[in-house]
Amino acid sequence: MDVGLFSQYVMNGLMLGMMYALVAVGFTLFFGVMDIINFSHGDVLTVGAFAGLATYLGLVEIGVSWPPAQVAIVLAVAIVCTAGLGAIVAKYLVLPLKDAPALNTLLLTLMLGTVLHEAIRLFYPLGANPQRFPSLLPTDAYTFGNFTLRIDNMMLLLAGTAVIVGIHLLINKTKLGLAIRAVAQDSETAKTMGINFTLIVLITFAIGSGLAAFAGILHGLYYSEINFAMGLLLGVIGFSSAIVGGLGNIYGAIIGGFLFAALQTIGVLAMPFASAYKDVFAFGVIILIMAWRPTGLIREKISERV
Amino acid sequence: MRRARSLLASLLPGLVSAAGVTVYVILLMSVESQAGVVALLAAGVLAVLAAARFGAVARVARAFAEQENYLNLMVILAVLAVTGFFYEDHFVLLMVTTVIVYVIACLGLNLQFGYSGVLNFAGAAFFGIGCYTAAVLTMNTPVPHLVVLLAGGVMAAVIGSLLILPVLRTRSHYSAVVTIAFSLLFKIFLEVNDTLGGPQGLRVAGMNVLGWEFNDDIEIGEDFEAAFYVSYAVVGLILLVLAFALVRRLERSWIGLNMDAVRLDETAAACFGLSIVRWKITAFTLGNFLIGVAGAFYAMMIGFIAPTNFTFGDSLILVSIVLLGGMGNPWGLVVATVILIIVPEKLQAIQEYRFLLFAALVILILLFRPAGLLPRQLRTYLPGWQPR
Secondary structure, X not given: OOHHHHHHHHHHHHHHHHHHHHHHHHHHHHHHHHOOOOOOHHHHHHHHHHXXXXXXXXXXXXXXXXXXXXXXXXXXXXXXXXXXXXXXXXXXXXHHHOOOOHHHHHHHHHHHHHHHHHHHHHHOOOOOOOEEOOOOOOOOEEEEOOEEEEHHHHHHHHXXXXXXXXXXXXXXXXXXXXXXXXXXXXXXXXXXXXXXXXHHHHHHHHHHHHHHHHHHHHHHHHHOEEOOOHHHHHHHHHHHHHHHHOOOOHHHHHHHHHHHHHHHHHHHHHOHHHHHHXXXXXXXXXXXXXXXXXXXXXXXXXXXXX | OHHHHHHHHHHHHHHHHHHHHHHHHHHHHHOOOHHHHHHHHHHHHHHHHHHHHOOHHHHHHHHHHHOHHHHHHHHHHHHHHHHHHOOOOHHHHHHHHHHXXXXXXXXXXXXXXXXXXXXXXXXXXXXHHHHHHHHHHHHHOOOXXXXXXXXXXXXXXXXXXXXXXXXXXXXXXXXXXXXXXXXHHHHHHHHHOOOOOHHHOEEOOOOEEOOEEOOOOEEEOOOEEEOOHHHHHHHHHHHHHHHHHHHHHHHHOHHHHHHHHHHHOHXXXXXXXXXXXXHHHHHHHHHHHHHHHHHXXXXXXXXXXXXXXXXXXXXHHHHHHHHHHOOOOHHHHHHHHHHHHHHHHHOHHHHHHHHHHHHHHHHHHHHHOOOOOOOOOOOOOOOOOOOO
């Protein structure tokens, strides 16, 4: 295999890893503050992507045709939509089930995901068909042998990195981040210290869901196509990544996301005769990792109270 | 004489309710018009609510608890009555048998997380293993079909045992990901694997037991002819009775008690000397076995299987049935399955919206009745024993 083709695979793997990591960070944030798995996350991503697409069509309708403005408005609307959706989900569906068994919350959010993507399928115009996503970024490309470096892919990667760094700073350097970490560590103590628990949970859900919208737009721009069912697989992969990294740990989620993309890429590279099996391979390795490290690569600190 | 009378008195609520439900189901199945279906469903919901309001539901529940053996027999008769009433109607019989198959599979899941707390989000995958085993064995080998049923279960249990190590070592959310990953892996594997038919799927031979061809219509004499599904319904019912009895006996025995202890508090159970590993493995394997048997039977009845039948969404439907019915309550399963399978089939008007409505229904139930439709009762060791 020559270097050019290899770089192409690496580039593709990095893009996938970026999307998975963004989704996984959402999962891990939710788990941090509430100790729950929000399985509707993948479908919130779909909602974000469709909200972005609808905004774009609306912008074209009213005559905004300058691409940078389009990108900015599409992103802003999609993120605001899903952030609101995330906060509503937290307020009316997740918080009421705070004391219920974990399985109930898991199932509730899974069903919510079904509601979301079914609603898109039924109520978005021609929602059952894949939708073409416009390419809003410059599509110039530089060719080095077999390797084609596209400007838009580069921009997407940089933007994704910037968002992840931003989340890192938000969590570690701001007062809001301190409150989120406090709630994650011990919500009872955080409450006695005067932290508004409900508000922090809502904000965390809004942030996580906003990230999902960003990942959704990224997905749309990269593949130029979105469909109503794309959230399920992305959600499960993001969840697996968060779990493999170690729930509640943002860096674990990022590592997990890139690890999963790496596994898929390796699956293609190492078994070119059976590249269709790349997902089988990736999920198989995930199961093995779970057997080896039951609480993820970066271990969750568990102390059992009896 | 007096004993007989008091027996009858305690049986009466159960008998009346069983007869009422049978008539209701027959009515529901025979109604063709959408307005009729909606009206009947509304009437059913109102009747149950009214019965609950006036304490009739509690009386029925007591009758079932006190006289379980007689009333089990009544329920079997009720299913036979429905089957007999629609002896020519392929569609209705298919639905009845599908319900039976789903109940068997959900009994397996119920063993796993209803009793022992082992999460399994790959129910449809194990069901699929049973189906594919049946397909391969019936089309390529002369293995007797009753053995094929067992083989489907054994295969599901054996493949499931690959997951035992990760499932045992992980907890709650972490163990959920193991089975979810397996569920996705299984479906993708089937789609890309050519020897097992790929996305097109496989054909499965119809059941044949000792020369009795299940796929031929039953003809007795000149003018009586019944749909071939009657054979499947009857054999399915026999399988269901066996599975139900097994689960019920297990629940009532020391094994069930140990499983409950493991689910409720692993640490405490271990302190009392129970082997957590042993009971989790038992429940997981036995549960997968039941699911696999159900799958093998279903494949032979349907005659054709494809990977799209075994998606993660289907696993979710199985899990929702267990949760809706009330975790750990086999009777709840029956009720939940009937509702979830038959209502969408009958309400063609909502066919398009059924996943949406169904998901919304589960959300509402989780929010407002988290213990399920029929919450599990305290176990009764002796018929008629009442907790004080």
